[in-house]
Amino acid sequence: MTEAILVLEDGRTFRGEAYGAAGETFGEAVFTTGMTGYQETLTDPSYHRQVVVQTAPHIGNTGVNDEDDESGRIWVAGYVVRDPSRTPSNWRSKRGLQERLEEEGVVGISGIDTRALTRHLRERGAMRVGVSSVDADPQALLARILEQPLMVGADLSAEVTTPQTYVVQAEGEHRYTVAALDLGIKRNVARRLAKRGVTTHIMPATSSLEDLKSVNPDAIFFSPGPGDPATADHPVVLAQAVMRQRIPLFGICFGSQILGRALGFGTYKLGYGHRGINQPVMDRVTGKVEITSHNHGFAVDAPEKSEGEFGRVEVSHVCLNDNVVEGLRCLDTPAFTVQYHPEAAAGPHDADYLFDRFVELVENA
Template sequence: MTTSTRTPAPAALVLEDGRVFRGRTYGAVGETFGEAVFSTGMTGYQETLTDPSYHRQVVVMTAPHVGNTGVNDEDAESRRIWVAGYVVRDPARRPSNWRSVRSLDEELAAQGVVGISGVDTRALTRHLRERGAMRVGVFSGDALEADAALLARVRSAPGMAGADLCGEVATTEPYVVPALGTRRFTVAAVDLGIKGMTPQRMAERGIEVHVLPATATVEDVYAVRPDGVFFSNGPGDPAAADHPVSLMRGVLERGTPLFGICFGNQVLGRALGFGTFKLKYGHRGINQPVQDRTTGKVEITAHNHGFAVDAPLEGTPKTPFGRAEVTHVCLNDNVVEGLRLLDRPAFSVQYHPEAAAGPHDAAYLFDRFTSLMEGQRA
């Protein structure tokens, strides 16, 4: 149980390898557990906090100053904050923005999110880069247990490998985001942890979006008579996502235009017969360079993932649904960032083209999806 506070109390961050960082409480007082990851975005913290893909993760902000623009009621990407905990170095003492309605500290406390401030986030980030993402606990209050006792509790917490989390963040009831202007297409969007801006980007292109629960069946998808099917981002280990993989295979068998992002890219990889693997520390932030190999263009993209698809970078391997190819790669480490089928209208990327938060370099992918549906209709 957590309670909010306005007077900073002592806090400790304990990593599963035994390293301890001390600071002050930020947000709610209490304790929390999750996977320690870092995000390199210098802005967009409100969108980061409300991204369901961060479920069960304690996010370390590499930017030293956080909370400068406060919190507003318009920029949330979902119904709540999803991060398990929040780690910052130098929080804003007073927010300054004409849209701000409360401070980030107040918002974290109101939603029961345990955080810690005053941490050397540069040292913590370097540690996670060298040792990899790992389990962590954040503890705050005037009477903390001994480090050894806290470490034992961290090591008893569940890890991310094997975690099936989509059902914990997805909608439980279908809903519709209407097209803006004339409705040109209908899309069934499978919610694996969807962000609010994603159906908005499709609506801007004349698409009526039917957002369906992660438990949706093939019959549920085709009950809305879709021109295309979309698989969203989401949290957890793709190796545990057997139902979304089965659902996607059902869509691929029917040859309906298909677009997946982030977790949806990993699901497509599995549906095609490729494996997935856990990255050492993942890609998280809004400044990740990716090359679209089909055009040669380099784009700066928004990422939030700790797993990747194990597919060959060269050639066009045969899959149960025809030939496939890797269309995008991360220029930092050559991780697969996009897939497409050459014999069916299906493609995916490993990042977040809706740009909330993030650059708009990848907006063309929604147009590419629209073109696929136009081609299928023709």
């Protein structure tokens, strides 16, 4: 096996074996706690420019298939696992994960102590990282890592958005039309809406209010995506325009941060973020605790209750691990958000009801 090294920007070094494509890659080191769903993780556009560490030790055991991708390609900048499966086994598997990573040029490393690496990131925070299987000199790699851009200040939605509008048709009887601003959307969002009779027009991140309204939408959706929400001024202005016209609006993850800014709140970077499919969140409207899917490194800084241009706003969901705001609800404007991923790819499905809440918002409007 080819030797590979992983070097963090503070100099911490791990040595292991090359996994995926040979070469060198850089990004922000983050960890995800999901024990399943690695294919959905790899193809999630919100992981653009991030080197993902899997805390689950055994990865690749079910191979990869042609159905579970959340976009048209792998988006992670690099991949870090402890124990890759040598022989995938699943009735849906088409090929091995190693083969898929090689095909798409994704540089990774295996055989390292991912537990120690995760603890380091929890203590020191997410940071820049380099992975190389072509240069074994940690100091030389570190010098290149320190030249890489930070995630704070990164405006990335233009790099992951669709170049042109496409449509996902409703399943069965068509009930409503949604215009979705693609800031890094996952396929399962449109699938969950389609199940409810919604036809979704997925539109580029640069779309104007006139573009969104051109499809005569019953509601507008702001998608998840990568990067620092503090840089996303165009979507913020767009969200304000939508709310001024009282068009029902729903935002998920990055879209939630955009709506938070549009309502006058600030955003900030979390120490190491929330990533995985086992994060506990309380719906403060019902008191119910949900186990949810997360992938966010930024959050909204909002008070429990407030009032501004768009009327009263309250925090609707909170993370039970650290009390981070996980959702906002407008009481006088037809708009709400959640910071996590109710589309649940690869699960769990506790928050699927939020798409019903979105449809109810449209019906009431």
